[in-house]
Amino acid sequence: MDAISYERATDVGAAVAAASQPGVVFIGGGTNLLDLMKGGVARPVKLVDITHISGMDRVSALPDGGLRIGALVRNSDAANHAWVRERYPLLSQAFLAGASAQLRNMATVGGNLMQRTRCYYFYDTAFVQCNKRNPGSGCAAIEGNNRIHAILGASPQCIATNPSDMSVALAALDAVVRVTGPRGERAIPFADFHRLAGDRPDLDTTLQQGELITAVDLPPPLFAQHAHYLKVRDRASYAFALVSVAAALQMDGGTVKAARVALGGVAHKPWRATATEQALTGKPLSRDTLQGAAALAVRDAKAYRDNGFKIALAERAIVRAVEQAGGVA
Ligand SMILES: Cc1cc2nc3c(=O)[nH]c(=O)nc-3n(C[C@H](O)[C@H](O)[C@H](O)COP(=O)(O)OP(=O)(O)OC[C@H]3O[C@@H](n4cnc5c(N)ncnc54)[C@H](O)[C@@H]3O)c2cc1C
Ligand code: SF4
Incomplete structure (x- = not known):
């Protein structure tokens, strides 16, 4: 068993500073990360617990009429928030289509954005061939069981799909992902947040080491009726x-x-x-x-x-x- 250290961060600056080195990862609800660690797929050297950072668990109105959903808002709370239900029913429906009530009670918005693919071979370390888990090893899915895999934008190196329901609604709504990292704050248009596999299937997103997702911003609601x-x-x-x-x-x-x-x-x-x-x-x-x-x-x-x-x-x-x-x- 690997030795893992743990740090509880209480503000954004401390979380970012604690996660600047490779191998250090944030933990939100833990519903994906802990499964990956138990299976030996993720082997972090240190966990930075972000669930005690104050202010990141709120939904607030933006001056332009949009909405900010903090990265620590639980999926259930986001789905059932009155403003989300009334102004962004698409997003509420997508949240409620995901996982189970128990999981949604634990899962955070930031963690949902970062959840890993559900490719069978990625989760099973008995399969050596997986470019996402083991860069350069090949892809067992291309010639294997690929019923759940990609039909669009796939790469010869990886045909995995992104499993998040929430993210599909956020893509349609042109959300913006707000992050804070060692070099300051960034606002990432949703289309630029997740990546196609290309020749780096190990990278799911454009987030850099140490960057913490702090919130997701939604533009003013134009699609509440339909x-x-x-x-x-x-x-x-x-x-x-x-x-x-x-x-x-x-x-x-x-x-x-x-x-x-x-x-x-x-x-x-x-x-x-x-x-x-x-x-x-x-x-x-x-x-x-x-x-x-x-x-x-x-x-x-x-x-x-x-x-x-x-x-x-x-x-x-x-x-x-x-x-x-x-x-x-
Ligand atoms: C049985 C099962 C069924 C599921 N079904 C569905 C489904 O149908 N649809 C669906 O969409 N999802 C489904 N999920 C996935 C679930 O939605 C995710 O596990 C959950 O959203 C992850 O959130 P979390 O807070 O628990 O993340 P964690 O497990 O804590 O973290 C996941 C990843 O995000 C990173 N991370 C967390 N927060 C931040 C942050 N603020 N900034 C930067 N990085 C961060 C972590 O380092 C880690 O890499 C299912 C999960 C399970 C176990
Ligand atoms: S599809 Fe991607 S995640 Fe699945 S085995 Fe191939 S490289 Fe690994």
């Missing part, structure tokens, strides 16, 4: 998405004024379907328009041995989610 999060999974609860869709619309009568569509379960990061969004804008929500727009989202999709079903599933899930958002389903 939003739907659809999660397709093997079981009705307590299962990760095979495909999920965050759909949000601004409607002008029966015509789409603006559309946001993001997909989960299909890529190494939450996947914005921008061609679909453009194809919907200015159009009535007819079945023909929707099917044509949904097809654009998967035109570059690539299937592996077991996951070809995800291509048709994603297309149909987009149609269904946008119809639900627009109130025509």
